[in-house]
Structure formats: C-alpha cells, structure tokens
Amino acid sequence: MTASNEELELKDRLRLIETMIAEGRRTTISYGWTFVLWGVAYYVAILWAGLGHDYIAWPVTMTAAVVITVVIIARKRCTRPATTTSRAIGSIWYAMGTSLFILLMSFGISGRADQHTSIAIVAAMLATANATSSLILKWKLQFACALVWWALTVYACFGGGKMLTIAFLAALFFCQIVFGIYGMIREARARHQGDNHA
Amino acid sequence: MPELPELNPVIHGKLRLALLSLLVGVEEAEFTWLRSKTGSTDGNLGAQLANLEEAGYVSVEKKFVQRKPQTLYRMTEAGRQALTEYVQALKQLLGGAIGA
Numbered sequence: 001m002t003a004s005n006e007e008l009e010l011k012d013r014l015r016l017i018e019t020m021i022a023e024g025r026r027t028t029i030s031y032g033w034t035f036v037l038w039g040v041a042y043y044v045a046i047l048w049a050g051l052g053h054d055y056i057a058w059p060v061t062m063t064a065a066v067v068i069t070v071v072i073i074a075r076k077r078c079t080r081p082a083t084t085t086s087r088a089i090g091s092i093w094y095a096m097g098t099s100l101f102i103l104l105m106s107f108g109i110s111g112r113a114d115q116h117t118s119i120a121i122v123a124a125m126l127a128t129a130n131a132t133s134s135l136i137l138k139w140k141l142q143f144a145c146a147l148v149w150w151a152l153t154v155y156a157c158f159g160g161g162k163m164l165t166i167a168f169l170a171a172l173f174f175c176q177i178v179f180g181i182y183g184m185i186r187e188a189r190a191r192h193q194g195d196n197h198a
Numbered sequence: 199m200p201e202l203p204e205l206n207p208v209i210h211g212k213l214r215l216a217l218l219s220l221l222v223g224v225e226e227a228e229f230t231w232l233r234s235k236t237g238s239t240d241g242n243l244g245a246q247l248a249n250l251e252e253a254g255y256v257s258v259e260k261k262f263v264q265r266k267p268q269t270l271y272r273m274t275e276a277g278r279q280a281l282t283e284y285v286q287a288l289k290q291l292l293g294g295a296i297g298a
Contacts, residue, residue: 010292016212017219017285023235024223074264081227 025083026190030076032183034069034093039176041065045104046169058108062101069097089133096129119168120156123149130175141182145175203287206280208253213238213246218255218281221273226259229269247271255280 041061048057082090103121107113127149134142152171156164209215216236221227233243250256255277259270273281 007292010288013210013212013215014285014288014292016216017281020216020219020235021223024220024227081224081231083224087225 024081030184030187031089031093032180032185032187033072035176035180035183037068037180038065039172039180042172042176043169046165054113055108055111058104062104062108066097066101085136089136092129092132096125100125115164116156116160119164120153123152123156123168123171126175127153141179145179148175203290205287205291206284208249208255209280209284211246211249213242214250215284217243217246217250217271218273218277221256221271222278222281226270226272229271232271250277253277253280 041064045058045061048061051057100122103125104118107118127146130142130149131146134140134146148171152167155167159167209218213236217232220232220235229243229247232238232247233240236243238246247256247258251258253276255274257272257274259272261268261270
C-alpha cells in the first residue's frame with residue numbers, strides 16, 4: 001500500500017468515527033405524542049368535570065393518561081437507545097408528571113381544588129419543566145411555551161372567573177396540542193433523514 | 199524523529215470502529231438498532247460485537263421485554279479509553295503523513 005493510499009484509509013477511518021458519533025447522538029426520542037396526549041387528557045378532564053363529575057373526572061382521566069403513557073413508552077423503549085440528554089429530559093418530565101399526577105388526583109378526590117390555586121400550580125410546574133427542557137435543548141419555541149405557562153401562573157393569582165378557564169384552555173391548546181403536533185412533525189422529518197442517511 | 203504509534207487492531211476494523219463510535223454517544227443500544235445504523239448482517243455484526251466483548255470494550259445484557267428477547271450493548275470504560283487512544287494515534291499518524 002502506498003503512503004497516499006494509507007493516508008486516505010486513515011482519513012476514511014476518522015470520517016467514519018465522526019459520522020457514527022453524529023449518528024448516535026442524532027438519535028431522537030419521541031416526545032411530541034406525550035404533549036398531545038396530556039393536552040387532550042386535560043381537555044377531557046376539564047369538560048367532564050364541567051358536567052358535574054368533579055370527583056371522578058380528574059382521577060379517571062389522569063389514571064388513563066398515565067396508563068397509556070407507560071404502555072407507549074415501554075413499547076418505544078424496545079428499539080431506541082438512550083442518550084444522556086434524553087435521559088436528563090425524560091427525568092424532568094417524569095418527576096414533573098408524577099408530582100402533577102399526585103396533585104391533581106388529590107385535588108380531585110378531596111374536592112378542595114380551588115380553581116385559582118390549582119391552575120397556578122399546574123401552570124408553574126409545566127413552565128418549570130418546559131423551561132428546563134428548552135434550556136438543555138437550546139430550543140426557543142419550547143421556552144416560549146414556558147413563558148406562556150408563567151404568564152398563566154401570574155394571571156391565575158390575580159385574574160379569575162371564566163376568563164381564567166379560557167386562558168388555561170388556550171394555553172393547553174397551544175403549548176400542549178399544537179406544540180406536540182409540531183414536535184411529532186419534527187421527529188418524523190428527523191427519522192426520515194436518518195433513514196435516508198443509513 | 200518521534201516514533202509513530204501503532205493502531206489498535208481490535209478497533210481498526212471498519213465495522214468494529216463504527217460500532218464503538220455509535221456506542222460512545224449513547225448509554226446503551228439494542229442489537230437491531232446497531233444493525234440498522236451499520237447496515238451489517240446479523241452474523242457479521244454478532245461476530246464483531248463478540249470480538250469487542252472479548253476485548254472488554256463492550257458489555258452485553260440479554261433480557262426479555264414484552265416476551266421478546268432483547269440484547270443490549272454498552273461501551274465499557276476500557277472501550278472508551280481504547281477509542282480515545284485510537285483517535286489520538288490516528289491523528290498523530292495523519293499529522294506525520296501530512297508532515298512527510
């Protein structure tokens with residue numbers, strides 16, 4: 001083998017390392033569906049509770065959403081590898097989701113849920129999780145969602161009445177359902193690019 | 199003139215190098231994911247992963263998830279160290295080749 005061929009082979013190895021490291025890191029976790037699922041779950045719970053079934057609406061809807069989430073995550077985890085970033089972000093949402101689940105279940109069962117307090121807490125928790133994820137991922141759109149939730153936290157403390165419910169539903173629609181669908185589109189594009197690359 | 203380093207023969211193989219480079223970016227990876235990323239056949243992939251395991255560069259965990267067998271591969275600290283040294287040697291060799 002000539003010196004030139006040897007050099008080309010070495011460069012080829014270096015390129016291979018760079019490509020494969022990038023390929024491993026590009027592995028995306030699928031998260032968009034969780035935003036949509038939980039956005040829809042909140043809508044169902046709010047509408048159901050509005051029909052006068054307060055004490056069962058939240059516990060039943062939240063339990064169903066948790067079961068669906070766990071089943072889908074277990075199925076998806078079979079094939080995709082975890083990266084440190086994906087585990088960090090997953091941990092934030094897992095912790096936040098557990099806290100929110102316990103809070104909403106307790107509020108639902110006890111019937112002591114005051115609209116202002118519960119919306120303020122839920123919005124602040126969602127803002128925290130969105131802001132943390134967006135800072136890790138350096139994703140401005142998700143940080144915008146955090147800002148919306150923070151704004152709603154403040155509004156829930158000072159404003160009220162029908163407008164607060166409308167503001168909560170609007171925040172859920174944009175920051176959960178629309179953002180989730182956008183996330184799913186991005187993931188589909190990334191997967192498509194990955195397939196073409198492989 | 200400084201002596202040029204030798205490249206680790208266990209890592210130098212293209213598929214083995216690709217596998218270690220993939221594993222360095224993830225915590226663990228399943229056999230099917232590694233197969234899809236490398237485009238390798240089951241037999242070849244299994245053989246190369248066995249070589250890496252024998253060298254102590256990857257560890258293997260076999261389990262059942264939803265009644266389906268799953269084989270997970272993780273890079274060991276020795277594997278990480280070996281890959282780092284390989285990259286350094288490669289850069290040194292290329293530096294020597296460019297300088298020559």
